Amino acid sequence: MLKKIKVTQLRIGMYINDLQCGWMNHPFAVNRFKIKSDTEIRKIIAAGVKEIEIDIKKGLDIFIEKRKAENGQLRKVIDQRSQDKPGKVSVLQELGPAKIAFAEAGEFITDMMANAKMGQHVELEQVNPVINKMSASILRNPNALLGLSRIRAMDKYTFEHSVSFSVLLMSFAKSMGLPIETINNVGIGGLLHDIGKTLTPDEILNKPGKLTDQEFVIMKKHVVDSRLILEKTKGLSQVSMDIAAQHHEKFDGNGYPLGLKGDQISTYGQMAAIVDVYDALTADRCYHVGKEPSEVLKLLLKWSGTHFNPDLVRKFIQAVGIYPAGSLVLLSNQHLATVIDISDNMLKPQVEVFVNTKKRCYVPRKLINLAEQDEIKILSIESYVKWNIKH
Ligand SMILES: [Fe+2]
Known part of the structure; x- marks a missing residue:
């Protein structure tokens, strides 16, 4: 089956049926072939080709298009719900829309990072629909997206970190009572903040363990690279830019790239610094298991000031x-x-019970709102790893 796509949507594994330009105008010996490397994609872009015909029976389809078709029905419902007035709904009601918003943001970021690697700009029109869905979900009940952010694949750290970073920042902004426009702008900054990492060598980006001093210097460059890439995005707000440019600055002036201190860092840059560390330390990576959120909150308090x-x-x-x-x-x-929902009472959240530790067995899942009864209390926060539970 043939499909016309933009050249920026080209991926390794796609089968080109027609390069849509004269044979003399491109550097390949044949007109039909399967893309095997980024170099081939770069050559096609350099040849000035804008549109391409691919054969999705012989190679890969566009990822986003495929997922959109699969989820078409559910999306209709969600789009309708997104237009509804924001109002409180339960986490369980919100889980479906949140899953879609989360998946779409992941697809977007994967796509955008691949495009940025090839020198493409980020267009705000591409980010806005993704952010609008996320903020609509966060306004209805932030705990659905926040819960999903805890579950991440270890091998896609940079992509998924950007999505959960964005979710955490938007929830943070919402709980501070900031207006919807600001919530959306912190969300955009959150999704795009590490775009400069597309220029960081993979061996440094994915190195297990500590970086050498020299490697760390290269790693730190991603902040300046993010700023330079985003300066080309027309209409990007100062809030979004501050998040990208200042998320590694520290309150005492010991951060990078500029070593800004206290109020020299914008409020959004300061918020981003907190969220970045929280998300990085709670995330599972291929070489270590993330810390429990409660442990990281203690560290944040320790590093306060x-x-x-x-x-x-x-x-x-x-x-x-x-x-x-x-x-x-x-x-x-x-x-x-x-823990399912904390919005009614932070100390007595709504929880879903699923293991009896005395009998050492799983029990049918049951929701309990701890705020609505006095008998059962939380004794401690536990580690999924310690109990050998996959979540
Ligand atoms: Fe970063």
């Missing part, structure tokens, strides 16, 4: 809660449960 603005750390903890959505908790009835 040095790395971070203490006032904003307190506000961030209020936003994600002492028991963040997706955490595993041990209850006083000796059952294990996942």
Whole structure:
């Protein structure tokens, strides 16, 4: 089956049926072939080709298009719901739309990073629909997307970090009472903040363990690269730019790239610095398991005043809660449960019970709103790894 696509949508594995330009005008010996490397894609772009015909029976299709078709029906419902007035819904009601918003953001970021690698600009029109869906979900109930952010594949760290970073920042902005326009702009900054990493060599980006001093110098360059790439994006807000350009600055002036101090860093840059560390430390990587959120919240408090603005750390903890959505908790009835929703009562969240630790067995999943009863309490936050539970 043949399909016309833009040259920027080309991927390794696609089968080119027609290069849509005269044989003399391109550097390949044949007109039909399967793309095997980025170099071939670059050559096609350099030849000035704008559109290409691919054969999706002989090679890969466009990822986003395929997913859109698969989820078409559900998307219709969600699009309709996105236009509804934001109002509180339960996490379970919000889970479907949140899953789609999360997946679409992941697809977008994968696509955008691939395009940036080939020197393409980021167009705001491409980011806006993704962010609008995320902010609509966050306004209805942030805990659905926050819970999903805890579950991530280890091999796609940069992509998925950008999505969960964005979700955390938007929830943070929402809990601070910032207007919807700002929530969207922090979300855009969150998705794009590490775009400069497309220029960081893979062996440094994915190196297990500590970087050497020289490697760290190269790694740090991603912030300046992000800024340079995003300066080419027309209409990008200062809020979004601050997040990309300042997310590694520290409150005491010991950050990079500029070593800005205190108020020299914008509020959004300061918020981004907190969220970046929280997300990086809670994430599972291929070479280590992430820390539990409660442990990381303690570290944030420890670094208050040095790395971070203490006032904003307190506000961030209020936003994600002492028991963040997706955490595993041990209850006083000796059952294990996942935190589902913290919006009614941060200390007494809604949880889903699923393991009896006394009998050492799984039990049918059951929702309990701890705020609505006095018998069962949270004893501790537990580690999924310690209990050998996959989540
Ligand atoms: Fe970064």
